[in-house]
Amino acid sequence: MPYIDFRHLSDEDLASIVVYLRSLLPVKNPLAASQIDFPDKYLIRSVPQPLEEPVDPPDTSTPAKRGEYLVEVAACEACHTPQARSHAMPGMDFAGGVILEGPWGRMASANITPDASGIVYYDEALFIQAMRTGWVRARRLNQIMPWKAFAAMTDEDLNAVFAYLKTLKPVRHRSTTPRHPLLASSAKPRTAWAPKTVPPTNQKRHS
Ligand code: HEC
Numbered sequence: 769m770p771y772i773d774f775r776h777l778s779d780e781d782l783a784s785i786v787v788y789l790r791s792l793l794p795v796k797n798p799l800a801a802s803q804i805d806f807p808d809k810y811l812i813r814s815v816p817q818p819l820e821e822p823v824d825p826p827d828t829s830t831p832a833k834r835g836e837y838l839v840e841v842a843a844c845e846a847c848h849t850p851q852a853r854s855h856a857m858p859g860m861d862f863a864g865g866v867i868l869e870g871p872w873g874r875m876a877s878a879n880i881t882p883d884a885s886g887i888v889y890y891d892e893a894l895f896i897q898a899m900r901t902g903w904v905r906a907r908r909l910n911q912i913m914p915w916k917a918f919a920a921m922t923d924e925d926l927n928a929v930f931a932y933l934k935t936l937k938p939v940r941h942r943s944t945t946p947r948h949p950l951l952a953s954s955a956k957p958r959t960a961w962a963p964k965t966v967p968p969t970n971q972k973r974h975s
Pocket of ligand 1: 838839842843844845846847848868875876877878879880887898904908909910912913914918929
């Protein structure tokens with residue numbers, strides 16, 4: 769649950785979300801309590817920080833600034849910035865390689881910085897195509913990239929997001945996964961960093 773990104777939501781935007789949620793019809797669907805694996809269940813305890821001040825409306829004076837806000841609250845970083853010990857890896861903002869495993873297969877997220885190993889070749893039209901259709905020219909994006917959730921964003925918003933992505937520091941990081949969906953569940957993505965689960969060092973103390 770990427771609450772670290774959502775804490776940037778302005779008080780006004782957050783209040784609008786609350787109003788919308790209250791308009792939904794109640795659904796009875798009791799769910800089992802979720803479990804968080806070791807060591808993450810201890811590591812994440814230090815992550816939540818209290819918000820002690822109001823969050824003002826964002827600076828939307830330029831498309832890139834508006835885009836920065838949209839990227840924060842759309843939680844792009846949650847999937848596109850690799851983490852170590854539940855914190856973003858320094859210098860790896862939006863460089864991809866986060867392993868996402870589930871019914872969609874085993875995928876590494878893409879590098880979306882303006883580097884040759886990222887999306888420097890994108891223009892606005894290609895970005896809008898990717899975000900609205902899930903296709904990058906003839907290549908289909910895996911469903912775990914939630915383009916359907918972003919497809920209804922206006923042209924102005926998507927162009928603002930793209931304007932912001934273009935201002936990112938280019939990071940050289942090749943994050944490749946098999947492009948064929950049938951291969952995605954069996955092949956290992958080649959990434960420059962290891963997946964986040966490191967086996968506990970179980971060293972016994974001899975007394
Ligand atoms: C739930 C995880 C998730 C979130 C959230 C997410 N992405 Fe992605 N994204 C992925 C994955 C995984 C891929 C790689 C898909 C593939 O290669 O088939 C991807 C691919 C992409 C691509 C295609 C890059 C290429 O290879 O050409 C773009 C562009 C992109 N994401 C932009 C964004 C933006 C902008 C946001 C926020 C508005 C975002 N993503 C949020 C998981 C995510």
